[in-house]
Amino acid sequence: LIPKVWCLDDFELARPLGKGQFGQVYLMRERQSRFVVAMKVVLKSDLLKHNMEHQLRREIDIQSNLRHKHILRLDTFFHDEKRVYLVLEYAPQGELYKRLRKMVKFPEWQASKYIYELATALAYLHRKHVIHRDIKPENLLLGAHGELKISDFGWSVHAPSPSSRRLTFCGTLDYLAPEMVEGRVHSNRVDVWSLGVLCYEFLVGKPPFEGLQEEDRQATYSRIAKVDLDIPETISSEARDLILKLLKYHPDHRLGLERVLLHPWITRHNGTKGSSSSHNRGL
Numbered sequence: 001l002i003p004k005v006w007c008l009d010d011f012e013l014a015r016p017l018g019k020g021q022f023g024q025v026y027l028m029r030e031r032q033s034r035f036v037v038a039m040k041v042v043l044k045s046d047l048l049k050h051n052m053e054h055q056l057r058r059e060i061d062i063q064s065n066l067r068h069k070h071i072l073r074l075d076t077f078f079h080d081e082k083r084v085y086l087v088l089e090y091a092p093q094g095e096l097y098k099r100l101r102k103m104v105k106f107p108e109w110q111a112s113k114y115i116y117e118l119a120t121a122l123a124y125l126h127r128k129h130v131i132h133r134d135i136k137p138e139n140l141l142l143g144a145h146g147e148l149k150i151s152d153f154g155w156s157v158h159a160p161s162p163s164s165r166r167l168t169f170c171g172t173l174d175y176l177a178p179e180m181v182e183g184r185v186h187s188n189r190v191d192v193w194s195l196g197v198l199c200y201e202f203l204v205g206k207p208p209f210e211g212l213q214e215e216d217r218q219a220t221y222s223r224i225a226k227v228d229l230d231i232p233e234t235i236s237s238e239a240r241d242l243i244l245k246l247l248k249y250h251p252d253h254r255l256g257l258e259r260v261l262l263h264p265w266i267t268r269h270n271g272t273k274g275s276s277s278s279h280n281r282g283l
């Protein structure tokens with residue numbers, strides 16, 4: 001899609017895909033190239049109502065400059081008097097969240113593959129001084145070959161950013177690092193914490209610090225702050241080892257992403273030569 005001012009008439013509707021947090025998502029086809037895209041449509045009135053226009057601007061700024069196999073591309077955007085339209089990469093296999101709920105939990109090889117793909121994407125983000133801050137199953141999509149794609153950069157920031165200390169996080173607390181829930185200064189290590197939470201959830205079927213009652217934010221908050229973690233015996237010792245090295249209270253004690261990619265539980269399932277192995281694995 002070469003730079004030009006796009007408008008809705010350049011696209012034709014294929015079918016609705018579903019409802020996102022802030023708007024409807026449609027499968028669209030660009031008329032000239034026949035190129036298939038996912039279009040996220042956000043009402044400006046909704047943005048104003050939730051004071052989210054600055055967050056959408058940041059999402060567009062950050063995501064449109066990223067190019068990585070495991071990060072959903074944002075090709076372009078445009079707006080009319082009522083709506084903002086984001087032209088996004090289409091990931092045919094949809095939300096990982098839905099697949100996790102259906103399968104309850106993933107076999108170790110599958111969880112290891114997703115954590116590997118996530119870690120390579122996060123390493124790329126951190127090299128570009130971007131922190132995602134909202135890594136959770138709802139923000140992960142699956143490409144044509146079942147490969148993971150991080151989407152929804154609504155909470156991402158350029159690090160370091162003291163400014164974002166006062167966050168009104170209305171989403172679930174389950175994936176937030178202690179320094180985030182306690183409103184302290186935070187670094188890109190918050191994404192490493194979330195990786196640990198996801199690794200646990202992929203293998204166990206629920207996040208580690210979930211409050212006993214649904215929506216029991218206080219309980220979740222205190223369990224995160226205490227790193228009150230209970231890893232079931234059914235998990236392999238190598239997976240347990242990695243989870244314990246990611247869910248460390250102190251950000252600097254968490255395993256660096258390069259070390260994650262070299263961890264035995266990761267290399268055992270993902271070939272040892274960096275990302276090239278995923279290209280020539282005949283996917």
Ligand SMILES: COc1ccc(/C=N/Nc2[nH]nc(C)c2C(=O)Nc2cccc(NC(C)=O)c2)cc1
Pocket residue numbers: 017018019020025038039040088089090091092093094095098141151
């Ligand atoms: C209802 O069954 C579905 C199966 C697969 C899809 C694929 N969606 N793929 C996407 N590529 N780029 C974007 C952005 C999306 C997207 O937002 N999808 C989406 C949005 C809201 C709900 C769902 N639901 C599911 C089940 O994935 C998908 C969407 C719906």
